[in-house]
Amino acid sequence: MTKCPACLIGFARGDYSTLAQHLTERAGESDPDHVRWLNQNLTRRKTEAGALTPALVAFFDLGQASLSTWVKKRFIAKFFGKAPHPFVVALQHPTRATLLGYVFEHQYFLRQWVRSCGFILARTDRPEVVHYELDNLNTEYGGSGPDRPSHYELLLRMGESLGVDRSTVLSTPPLPTTQRAIEQWNEMATREHWVAVLTAMHSLELIANRNLVDEGASIRYFDPGILSGSEITPAAQGFLREGYEADVGHSDEALALANRYAGEHDVVEEAQAVFLRSIDLFDDYLIARLERASEFEA
Amino acid sequence: MKRNYDGCAICNSTWGNVWAEIGEERLFFCCDLCVVQYRELWERVNREVGWDRVDSIDIAGDRRGRTCEVASGDRRARFVFAFNSVGKLLRFQRAELPSSAGG
Numbered sequence: 410m411t412k413c414p415a416c417l418i419g420f421a422r423g424d425y426s427t428l429a430q431h432l433t434e435r436a437g438e439s440d441p442d443h444v445r446w447l448n449q450n451l452t453r454r455k456t457e458a459g460a461l462t463p464a465l466v467a468f469f470d471l472g473q474a475s476l477s478t479w480v481k482k483r484f485i486a487k488f489f490g491k492a493p494h495p496f497v498v499a500l501q502h503p504t505r506a507t508l509l510g511y512v513f514e515h516q517y518f519l520r521q522w523v524r525s526c527g528f529i530l531a532r533t534d535r536p537e538v539v540h541y542e543l544d545n546l547n548t549e550y551g552g553s554g555p556d557r558p559s560h561y562e563l564l565l566r567m568g569e570s571l572g573v574d575r576s577t578v579l580s581t582p583p584l585p586t587t588q589r590a591i592e593q594w595n596e597m598a599t600r601e602h603w604v605a606v607l608t609a610m611h612s613l614e615l616i617a618n619r620n621l622v623d624e625g626a627s628i629r630y631f632d633p634g635i636l637s638g639s640e641i642t643p644a645a646q647g648f649l650r651e652g653y654e655a656d657v658g659h660s661d662e663a664l665a666l667a668n669r670y671a672g673e674h675d676v677v678e679e680a681q682a683v684f685l686r687s688i689d690l691f692d693d694y695l696i697a698r699l700e701r702a703s704e705f706e707a
Numbered sequence: 708m709k710r711n712y713d714g715c716a717i718c719n720s721t722w723g724n725v726w727a728e729i730g731e732e733r734l735f736f737c738c739d740l741c742v743v744q745y746r747e748l749w750e751r752v753n754r755e756v757g758w759d760r761v762d763s764i765d766i767a768g769d770r771r772g773r774t775c776e777v778a779s780g781d782r783r784a785r786f787v788f789a790f791n792s793v794g795k796l797l798r799f800q801r802a803e804l805p806s807s808a809g810g
Binding site for chain 1: 722740793
């Protein structure tokens with residue numbers, strides 16, 4: 410099934426003509442999500458649906474590439490292109506404010522993460538996907554005993570090392586942008602095919618995949634030099650190092666699963682559209698981290 | 708007022724069909740979010756420059772960061788800015804004018 414990448418409404422498989430009609434109609438009504446998608450992905454110039462259709466076909470065409478290659482290409486273009494995402498720029502050598510923005514908003518991302526992955530677990534019948542998700546959830550949220558705290562615990566420790574106790578972090582509500590993003594990720598997880606959710610969520614772990622520079626990314630998530638020395642606190646180093654080491658495997662393994670099962674379940678188009686919606690939400694969510702950071706700037 | 712964009716006053720997109728009166732002008736926007744953004748920008752720029760009128764506004768860049776150059780008579784000012792996802796200014800700083808733009 411073809412889906413609108415802005416609102417996830419479905420159309421017949423391969424029916425990019427009706428998708429083009431839908432996009433032009435919703436953009437004509439000035440819907441921000443549809444206008445934004447067209448502006449950022451196809452064209453800023455108002456175009457008739459008939460002329461938009463071939464552009465959509467070309468945009469979604471995998472060609473000889475796999476789904477994971479297409480996903481990585483789109484992800485790199487959005488977050489690590491000529492103008493990398495402003496949060497990535499800020500994280501190269503982060504201030505205390507930037508890291509606190511990360512702490513306050515990311516707790517909500519991780520809480521939603523568990524729910525999204527929970528829906529994948531509940532719906533898949535593939536043992537290797539179950540094992541993958543269990544391992545991922547332990548790394549991100551559950552932890553594996555005192556010697557291997559979860560990413561969530563390391564996040565809270567980073568906040569404490571920056572002078573903010575965890576009760577303050579945990580009792581601070583998310584910014585509206587973060588709230589909107591997690592609500593939409595939750596809705597996505599409840600409604601979409603598990604392979605599409607797997608693609609849409611685990612592709613987000615590409616953000617910390619240090620190997621993307623070999624595939625065209627202009628910079629890494631942060632300058633790895635900050636993992637040594639005293640530029641940031643040891644707890645911040647601990648938090649960032651965890652993602653730096655885990656997310657190459659997390660994202661690559663998940664995208665390999667996506668390749669295999671999107672084809673098997675015939676949901677490649679769904680996976681593409683849900684992924685595109687997810688990275689738009691992620692883009693906004695990363696801006697929310699900066700917005701929160703601005704509260705801590707001198 | 709002179710402006711460099713023929714589409715949406717903030718992003719130059721020609722999608723959408725929203726009109727809003729800002730700074731005594733009826734302007735075209737692609738969506739309501741851009742209206743919020745332009746209103747924010749317009750108010751902030753006017754507060755910064757304190758001129759009694761603005762003759763021209765030139766905007767460049769994209770969502771990752773934009774520049775805005777305003778003029779009133781022979782006075783000029785340039786700013787860099789970016790918005791958050793609900794259209795509020797996340798960053799706004801006065802910037803140096805290109806040498807060709809004069810004082």
